[in-house]
Amino acid sequence: MADKYEILQDLMRRRGFAWGSFEIYGGTRGFYDYGPLGATIKRKIEQKIREAFQREGFFELETPDITPEKVFIASGHVDKFVDPLVECRKCGARFRADHLVEEALGIDTEGMSADHLTRLIREHDIKCPECGGELSDVWYFNLMFETKIGPYGDQKGYLRPETAQGIFVNFRRLNAFARNKLPFGVFQIGKAYRNEISPRQGMLRLREFTQAEAEIFFNPKETEHPHFDEVKDEVLRLYPIENQLKNLGEIEMTAEEAVKKGYIMNTFFAYYMVMVKRVLLDIGIPESAIRFRQQLPEERAHYSSDTWDVEIHSERFGWVECVGIAYRGDYDLSKHMKMSGADLTVLIHYDEPKIVKRLVVSLNMKRVGPKLKGDAKRINELIQSWDEEKLRNLVDVLERDGRITIEGYELEKDDFIIKEVEEKITGEKIVPHVLEPSFGIDRPFYLLLENSLVIEDDRTYLRLKKDMAPIEVAVLPLVAKEPLKSIAYEVFRKLQKAGFIAVYDEKDTIGRRYIRYDEIGTPYCVTIDNQTPEDGTVTIRDRDTREQVRVKIEELPEKLRELIFGE
Numbered sequence: 265m266a267d268k269y270e271i272l273q274d275l276m277r278r279r280g281f282a283w284g285s286f287e288i289y290g291g292t293r294g295f296y297d298y299g300p301l302g303a304t305i306k307r308k309i310e311q312k313i314r315e316a317f318q319r320e321g322f323f324e325l326e327t328p329d330i331t332p333e334k335v336f337i338a339s340g341h342v343d344k345f346v347d348p349l350v351e352c353r354k355c356g357a358r359f360r361a362d363h364l365v366e367e368a369l370g371i372d373t374e375g376m377s378a379d380h381l382t383r384l385i386r387e388h389d390i391k392c393p394e395c396g397g398e399l400s401d402v403w404y405f406n407l408m409f410e411t412k413i414g415p416y417g418d419q420k421g422y423l424r425p426e427t428a429q430g431i432f433v434n435f436r437r438l439n440a441f442a443r444n445k446l447p448f449g450v451f452q453i454g455k456a457y458r459n460e461i462s463p464r465q466g467m468l469r470l471r472e473f474t475q476a477e478a479e480i481f482f483n484p485k486e487t488e489h490p491h492f493d494e495v496k497d498e499v500l501r502l503y504p505i506e507n508q509l510k511n512l513g514e515i516e517m518t519a520e521e522a523v524k525k526g527y528i529m530n531t532f533f534a535y536y537m538v539m540v541k542r543v544l545l546d547i548g549i550p551e552s553a554i555r556f557r558q559q560l561p562e563e564r565a566h567y568s569s570d571t572w573d574v575e576i577h578s579e580r581f582g583w584v585e586c587v588g589i590a591y592r593g594d595y596d597l598s599k600h601m602k603m604s605g606a607d608l609t610v611l612i613h614y615d616e617p618k619i620v621k622r623l624v625v626s627l628n629m630k631r632v633g634p635k636l637k638g639d640a641k642r643i644n645e646l647i648q649s650w651d652e653e654k655l656r657n658l659v660d661v662l663e664r665d666g667r668i669t670i671e672g673y674e675l676e677k678d679d680f681i682i683k684e685v686e687e688k689i690t691g692e693k694i695v696p697h698v699l700e701p702s703f704g705i706d707r708p709f710y711l712l713l714e715n716s717l718v719i720e721d722d723r724t725y726l727r728l729k730k731d732m733a734p735i736e737v738a739v740l741p742l743v744a745k746e747p748l749k750s751i752a753y754e755v756f757r758k759l760q761k762a763g764f765i766a767v768y769d770e771k772d773t774i775g776r777r778y779i780r781y782d783e784i785g786t787p788y789c790v791t792i793d794n795q796t797p798e799d800g801t802v803t804i805r806d807r808d809t810r811e812q813v814r815v816k817i818e819e820l821p822e823k824l825r826e827l828i829f830g831e
């Protein structure tokens with residue numbers, strides 16, 4: 265018998281969910297098309313995430329996929345967004361060197377250098393899995409797709425490998441929009457592109473995929489989430505670093521306990537872990553198939569100092585990372601500030617002004633004038649530009665040695681006017697820190713279908729959460745005869761106008777039609793039978809229980825809304 269994966273792949277292709285792209289030209293690995301039913305479910309997933317972000321008060325943003333090189337030099341992607349690659353010297357096939365070594369030796373290769381991987385390949389005589397040929401040395405390959413901007417090709421660009429950078433480079437405007445008040449969140453739902461070396465596992469590793477990322481900017485001194493109380497009792501299934509290293513398995517505890525025991529760094533982080541879990545439940549992923557795995561230090565992206573992956577269980581592929589929740593610190597904003605020169609800080613106002621002592625140092629122009637001549641003004645300005653630390657250092661040297669050399673001029677203590685003044689400060693500028701929940705859409709899409717697939721003796725069907733179904737209701741005349749046909753068509757139009765995704769179908773026996781709609785996850789079929797012309801009632805059949813209830817046609821929209829959306 266075909267396994268669940270194959271049954272699902274067949275169903276996805278045959279019934280219009282998703283399939284490999286460019287089929288008629290032989291296909292290109294790493295690209296998937298969403299068919300009519302798949303595209304509808306994908307939009308519903310995106311919409312659930314959008315609504316969850318909006319409930320947090322986050323702003324939505326839309327920025328270009330094509331991005332000039334500078335942005336990714338600043339973000340570190342040009343240097344660091346790389347995977348180890350190896351080539352067969354005989355057949356030319358290329359492979360992820362770390363995957364090859366992992367498969368051959370059963371060891372973990374995270375974070376290994378190219379040299380280390382080459383050494384392991386040589387020592388263990390690992391050969392090309394395609395033809396058995398000799399393998400080359402390992403080198404690092406950048407995963408970004410390159411492109412040229414403009415007709416002269418002089419400006420290099422990349423297709424973005426994550427949607428996040430579009431948010432960071434807009435920080436100044438977004439901060440003004442948020443009226444300079446932390447914390448605030450900004451999200452973007454859009455395409456990301458990675459030239460994955462070996463796309464595999466169906467739609468789990470694509471070269472073009474959709475992400476929904478939120479960047480939450482906060483003051484690192486304020487890491488208590490104001491609404492943590494609302495979520496503190498949610499139970500999380502955690503797989504922390506320590507438990508992975510010591511093979512201790514997963515642990516379950518409430519979000520509050522996890523923070524208290526130090527598994528999760530603060531309530532701010534924990535709050536968004538709960539939010540992600542609730543979104544996945546809302547999409548219809550079963551609770552038993554969700555866990556949080558803390559990334560090992562060597563797995564983390566270059567910008568992150570702590571990351572929890574939210575994994576969904578697959579019968580075929582085991583635990584699959586679907587969402588990453590990364591603590592990005594001030595990495596991105598600081599890098600962009602340095603590269604662009606833009607001020608990406610936020611002014612934090614103190615509750616009460618602070619009095620601070622500040623050194624004011626200048627040259628005693630009357631004394632130094634003759635000595636420094638034309639340079640006096642310049643050197644005085646240079647000293648004015650020094651920060652507190654540098655000025656303290658100057659004063660320390662003068663106290664100790666009585667003299668100091670600046671720009672080749674030897675100056676004595678009396679050449680300076682040194683004062684300490686008190687200043688009232690109302691706030692300070694900080695570079696905010698960032699917490700990022702980053703959802704992939706395609707992986708949860710596949711795992712939703714896999715986790716919803718039910719194989720019974722007489723039918724195979726998608727037990728999708730009802731509001732996630734791509735067709736919400738099928739309207740079926742019992743037989744394709746009048747007056748049933750006309751009444752059924754009228755009911756269908758009524759439901760369409762009421763906002764349901766509905767279809768009308770009169771082909772085949774009623775039993776076959778039920779099976780057809782069960783298969784694609786349609787939660788309810790409405791049947792117009794011989795009793796309908798007599799008393800204006802129809803039946804509603806439930807996909808999961810196959811039970812039917814009779815309702816009046818006028819009550820149908822309200823009843824279905826209640827059944828499907830719980831409204």
Ligand SMILES: Nc1ncnc2c1ncn2[C@@H]1O[C@H](COP(=O)(O)OP(=O)(O)OP(=O)(O)O)[C@@H](O)[C@H]1O
Nearest residue numbers: 460468469470473585586587588702703704706707
């Ligand atoms: N090649 C891909 N195909 C489909 N979805 C992807 C791919 N790469 C990343 N994603 C999705 O985007 C989310 C966030 O991206 P992130 O950069 O954290 O992934 P990642 O850790 O690089 O993934 P992986 O380790 O599997 O390559 C992932 O959790 C996943 O759902």
